[in-house]
Amino acid sequence: MAKRIQISQHGGPEVLQLVDIDLADPAAHEVQIENKAIGINYIDTYFRSGLYAPASMPSGLGTEAAGVVSKVGSAVTVLKPGDRVVYAQSTLGAYSERHNVDANKVALLPDAISFEQAAAAFLKGLTVHYLLRQTYEVQxxxxxxxxxxxxxxxxxxxxxxxxxxxxxxxxxxxxxxxxxxxxxxxxxxxxxxxxxxxxxxxxxxxxxxxxxxxxxxxxxxxxxxxxxxxxxxxxxxxxxxxxxxxxxxxxxxxxxxxxxxxxxSLFGYITNREELQLASSELFSLIASGAINVDVPEQQKFALADAQQAHKTLESRGTQGSSLLIP
Structure with a gap:
């Protein structure tokens, strides 16, 4: 069993519900990750409101988190249980204690970067990478x-x-x-x-x-x-x-x-493990060097059960920088 935030209909933050789910073992090319910090992104509100439609209902929410690999699928060779990792392009459902993720969407997390830093920066940092370095290379x-x-x-x-x-x-x-x-x-x-x-x-x-x-x-x-x-x-x-x-x-x-x-969108720029490695390496280097600081204010860290309040705060434009859910 694992707790996750789930929606059964589109609407405002009130449709976010904390539920218990039976989480299956990871498929052959997946890993199961015990989330330590979960990134909250504005795109999550689009799936919740219905601007973007989940494939089916009920649906999980969120695509980004950092944590520890707890199980690996039979075909996975690049990751092992105990690895510190981060991901940002999972299927919906990262607002959860544990989540099964395609191994090719998961990056190894350097020891110099905390779970909270990683969850606060990964999707946003990969976005900035493709914008400033690929869509148009700023000089x-x-x-x-x-x-x-x-x-x-x-x-x-x-x-x-x-x-x-x-x-x-x-x-x-x-x-x-x-x-x-x-x-x-x-x-x-x-x-x-x-x-x-x-x-x-x-x-x-x-x-x-x-x-x-x-x-x-x-x-x-x-x-x-x-x-x-x-x-x-x-x-x-x-x-x-x-x-x-x-x-x-x-x-x-x-x-x-x-x-x-x-x-x-990010999905047009990171389509395989090699592209993920290229972008994440540059991002991690800048974070580790201190050139990019992604520390999250305490008032923008919310318990998983407080996802409704997290979305209300985000949509009020009352946040500065990144916000997190902590399982």
């Missing part, structure tokens, strides 16, 4: 715009940009979040509640604007993001925290300077 001294800079992904992006010697302009919703982003390495911040984003980007770049915008907000910032781009610039839309971008007239890309747009 030293390059200026670019990154929305929600004080969120979990954003704070890692601020630190990664600083490590690359690049200049990240981050949008934030308060003076406190501006301070947090600047302390994490943002070159400049824009308070979207008080400032015009496109106008401020133009001022910060002496009218040159930027070659790339990374936007996880979606509907509310779509057009402002396009207005921040140079001719033939790239709009990277990788999230929907304000709602999805829909009904787009593609002619707007022509009108605003023959722009490019992409809607990437």
């Amino acid at each position: 030293p001294d390059e200026v670019f715009l990154f929305h929600a800079a004080a969120g979990g992904v954003g704070l890692i992006a601020c630190q990664w940009a600083k490590a690359l010697g690049a200049h990240l302009i981050g949008t934030v919703g308060s003076a406190e979040k501006a301070r947090l982003a600047k302390d994490s390495g943002a070159w400049a911040t824009i308070n979207y509640r008080e400032e015009d984003i496109a106008q401020r980007v133009s001022e910060l770049t002496d009218g040159k604007k930027v070659r790339v915008v990374y936007d996880s907000v979606g509907k509310d910032t779509w057009e402002a993001s396009l207005d921040c781009l140079q001719r033939r610039g790239l709009m990277v839309s990788f999230g929907n925290s304000s709602g999805p971008v829909s009904g787009v007239n593609l002619a707007i890309l022509n009108q605003k300077g023959s722009l490019y747009v992409t809607r990437p």
Whole structure:
């Protein structure tokens, strides 16, 4: 038996229920992991609300956690019981005491990195890796715009940009979040509640604007993001925290300077163990060196049974950086 958070219908945080499940032994290519810390990500709210639909109901939630391998499937050779590991692309169900995960989705965790650091950083860090290193390879001294800079992904992006010697302009919703982003390495911040984003980007770049915008907000910032781009610039839309971008007239890309747009996801960049190893090695190196700090405030660590409150806090935009469930 294992306890897990489960949903039987879509809705608000109230649909999250703590239940007991009979967990089967791992399949041939799976490992069973005793979770020590579980990552909470905004995408989890999409599955809960119905924006993204689980394959079937009832369903578990969450795809990211760190812990210890307790059992291995018959075909698994790269992992063994007792290994410290982290994963971020599992089937839904990581909000659980134990979870069966495809072994190719699991990375060995260096001793220098704690379970809490790993669960707080893995999905978000792999996301920043594909954004800044693959979707568009940000160069030293390059200026670019990154929305929600004080969120979990954003704070890692601020630190990664600083490590690359690049200049990240981050949008934030308060003076406190501006301070947090600047302390994490943002070159400049824009308070979207008080400032015009496109106008401020133009001022910060002496009218040159930027070659790339990374936007996880979606509907509310779509057009402002396009207005921040140079001719033939790239709009990277990788999230929907304000709602999805829909009904787009593609002619707007022509009108605003023959722009490019992409809607990437981690699953398009990490498709096998080799790609996972490449991205996780760079992320772990930056965490171990101290270039990226992912320590989680105590008030953003929730017991597994308190998943409802964790989601309420996340959706209120009252969090800074990453949040965790602790089984």
